[in-house]
Amino acid sequence: MYIPKHFEVTDKKEALAFISANGFGQLISTVESRLFVSHLPFLVSEDRKSIICHLAKNNPQWNSIEEQEVLVTFQGPHDYISPSWYSSPGVPTWNYQSVHIYGKPVLVTEPKKLCSIVGELTKKYESSFEKPWNPENKESLLNMIIGIEISIADIQCKYKLSQNRPESDQKQVAEQLKQKGSVQLSKAMKIEL
Amino acid sequence: MYIPKHFEVTDKKEALAFISANGFGQLISTVESRLFVSHLPFLVSEDRKSIICHLAKNNPQWNSIEEQEVLVTFQGPHDYISPSWYSSPGVPTWNYQSVHIYGKPVLVTEPKKLCSIVGELTKKYESSFEKPWNPENKESLLNMIIGIEISIADIQCKYKLSQNRPESDQKQVAEQLKQKGSVQLSKAMKIEL
Numbered sequence: 125m126y127i128p129k130h131f132e133v134t135d136k137k138e139a140l141a142f143i144s145a146n147g148f149g150q151l152i153s154t155v156e157s158r159l160f161v162s163h164l165p166f167l168v169s170e171d172r173k174s175i176i177c178h179l180a181k182n183n184p185q186w187n188s189i190e191e192q193e194v195l196v197t198f199q200g201p202h203d204y205i206s207p208s209w210y211s212s213p214g215v216p217t218w219n220y221q222s223v224h225i226y227g228k229p230v231l232v233t234e235p236k237k238l239c240s241i242v243g244e245l246t247k248k249y250e251s252s253f254e255k256p257w258n259p260e261n262k263e264s265l266l267n268m269i270i271g272i273e274i275s276i277a278d279i280q281c282k283y284k285l286s287q288n289r290p291e292s293d294q295k296q297v298a299e300q301l302k303q304k305g306s307v308q309l310s311k312a313m314k315i316e317l
Numbered sequence: 318m319y320i321p322k323h324f325e326v327t328d329k330k331e332a333l334a335f336i337s338a339n340g341f342g343q344l345i346s347t348v349e350s351r352l353f354v355s356h357l358p359f360l361v362s363e364d365r366k367s368i369i370c371h372l373a374k375n376n377p378q379w380n381s382i383e384e385q386e387v388l389v390t391f392q393g394p395h396d397y398i399s400p401s402w403y404s405s406p407g408v409p410t411w412n413y414q415s416v417h418i419y420g421k422p423v424l425v426t427e428p429k430k431l432c433s434i435v436g437e438l439t440k441k442y443e444s445s446f447e448k449p450w451n452p453e454n455k456e457s458l459l460n461m462i463i464g465i466e467i468s469i470a471d472i473q474c475k476y477k478l479s480q481n482r483p484e485s486d487q488k489q490v491a492e493q494l495k496q497k498g499s500v501q502l503s504k505a506m507k508i509e510l
Binding site for chain 2: 125126128148150152153158159160161162163164165179180182183184185193194195197199202204206207208213215216218220222224226242245246249250253255256257259260265
């Protein structure tokens with residue numbers, strides 16, 4: 125991804141934390157030489173060396189995926205930024221945060237491992253509920269999915285949050301975003317309002 | 318994209334309306350044979366036959382893009398869906414809406430056309446403000462960007478909104494999403510609550 129210096133995040137820990145918080149990613153590869161994307165929730169592995177997902181066996185994307193390097197993109201909240209919020213001249217832009225992961229995928233078909241992926245994903249998203257749902261992991265259901273573990277070869281992290289603007293403009297951007305309801309994006313700027 | 322029948326939207330008008338409402342897309346192509354993604358706002362052309370964006374000339378993605386078929390993905394609000402919301406057994410899933418556009422890109426460098434792209438994008442996002450900002454379109458700024466017009470060769474639209482569940486479950490999903498703050502996703506289900 126094209127990352128001008130002021131938008132670049134080099135802290136790998138921060139990038140992985142972003143993925144954990146914004147885990148619904150886009151898995152990009154090719155199927156029969158054509159670009160192909162699936163929208164899937166991803167886990168960061170315990171050793172932080174890979175990201176893991178699963179998809180329906182009916183989805184053709186897994187077929188020849190082990191022969192490729194794939195790209196997975198993660199994105200958080202985003203919004204239009206008006207130059208009218210700046211105190212000095214500027215141009216319209218869009219603010220967002222994104223992490224891109226490049227890596228080689230390995231299919232996961234072993235029932236115990238597949239069961240653990242489903243279990244971890246469920247635990248992650250059920251834990252905030254009062255009565256978390258517990259996976260049953262029936263064999264018939266596990267037979268319908270296939271896991272993909274992507275070992276991280278390259279990680280790119282871009283936080284485009286008006287860091288190229290003077291402090292007073294950044295504060296205005298954070299304030300205006302908050303006012304128009306883009307609360308998460310405003311918070312991501314980490315500016316005291 | 319893998320689209321089971323119950324999640325497929327075949328109405329092209331609906332798909333283009335979705336893009337207009339969720340115009341911040343991911344432009345996917347290859348740069349030096351490696352997958353590459355830029356996050357950019359897109360316009361649907363007046364004749365609805367193409368989508369249009371612009372990027373910084375410093376972004377390497379435009380260099381060899383005219384030789385390729387690209388994929389642009391658009392996504393709306395999304396969230397985890399708990400099987401505990403269903404009245405009959407189910408598995409955890411993720412609900413989302415997405416439109417994928419495949420097409421051949423043509424670069425736009427002609428200043429007048431570039432000026433009109435920037436103007437249209439600005440108008441679109443400024444029009445909701447009390448005092449819309451007007452573009453100045455200085456030549457020096459237009460020289461720093463390049464336009465890309467992608468003629469739509471293929472359009473895929475997937476609304477994954479629990480349509481495969483009984484009506485009572487769909488109502489519960491819409492209700493629970495609303496309660497946990499996923500208001501836009503809940504509204505997208507078009508279920509009276």
